[in-house]
Amino acid sequence: MPQVSAVRFPYASYLRVYEPLGAFPEPERGHWERYAHEAEPRAVEEELRERLTAVLATPPLPAPERESADAFVLWSGDTPLICPWTTRLRCWEALGETAELFPPTVLDAALPPAVREQAAADHARHLERHPDARAWIRQAAWSVPLSWFVLVGDEDREYDRGADDEAPLLRYRTPMAQARRRVARGLRALRDSVAAADPSERGVRQAGGPLVTSLVDVGRWLEEFHPRALVELDYGGLAHVLPPELLDADRSAADVASGIRALGVGDDVVAGEAYARLVERWRAVRERQFAN
Numbered sequence: 001m002p003q004v005s006a007v008r009f010p011y012a013s014y015l016r017v018y019e020p021l022g023a024f025p026e027p028e029r030g031h032w033e034r035y036a037h038e039a040e041p042r043a044v045e046e047e048l049r050e051r052l053t054a055v056l057a058t059p060p061l062p063a064p065e066r067e068s069a070d071a072f073v074l075w076s077g078d079t080p081l082i083c084p085w086t087t088r089l090r091c092w093e094a095l096g097e098t099a100e101l102f103p104p105t106v107l108d109a110a111l112p113p114a115v116r117e118q119a120a121a122d123h124a125r126h127l128e129r130h131p132d133a134r135a136w137i138r139q140a141a142w143s144v145p146l147s148w149f150v151l152v153g154d155e156d157r158e159y160d161r162g163a164d165d166e167a168p169l170l171r172y173r174t175p176m177a178q179a180r181r182r183v184a185r186g187l188r189a190l191r192d193s194v195a196a197a198d199p200s201e202r203g204v205r206q207a208g209g210p211l212v213t214s215l216v217d218v219g220r221w222l223e224e225f226h227p228r229a230l231v232e233l234d235y236g237g238l239a240h241v242l243p244p245e246l247l248d249a250d251r252s253a254a255d256v257a258s259g260i261r262a263l264g265v266g267d268d269v270v271a272g273e274a275y276a277r278l279v280e281r282w283r284a285v286r287e288r289q290f291a292n
Contacts (some may be wrong), residue, residue, distance in 0.1 A: 015138040016232040018081035023226035036080035063091035092123035148213035150186040151179040154254035169236040183219040189264035
């Protein structure tokens, strides 16, 4: 269990994919094989510390000048599973979302327009040279997207309150094949439910439309990875801001699964109850971003 560091955790959740070495072409495969056996394990806090240092520099550096050569490593017996940081690519992608998160005056003060324009141009050139570039990690601020919970089951849940100098942890880990099956089942149930919804009514069936869009996007992303990869949903910094009793009671993956099963058999009552629990739970989490 990683120790709590001096780094202030961003209140974000993470969806990560860990791939076997066979998923990587040479010379990347050789690099990651050596890395897995020789490098010191890297914690989430270390990547955060590096990025905070760069963003707070003068002028700020919204993305590293070179792509990271680091990764998170999980071991399945004697076999390493690799989740490259791809920090540079993720910073570019996140930069495109910042306009929706901050008022223009705040954004311009933190990242001047010229800095953002240069980063956008660098990103475009990178995609021209590497059209298949993709990140192994997705993140979301102050929430866990409901579509992510479709990928995992309550049986995949791992929770540790932490003690003294240890950080709390709440995550789910599941095989890629299982995650893809859950996506397929979820999409069938949700699409059938949306198709059967009465346009004149507002309810959980109509609420399934945005979830379908998000789940299609996540499903396409998963298809880019090795079938024997592992998928991890990590509450990340949210586990540091939420009280233990809320984390203890959080069964969001079970609620999502219950709601989808109920929609599949036309039980709007059970589906509505599950949806209400999810909405209330995550509304309370998002409201914390406005607290002092």
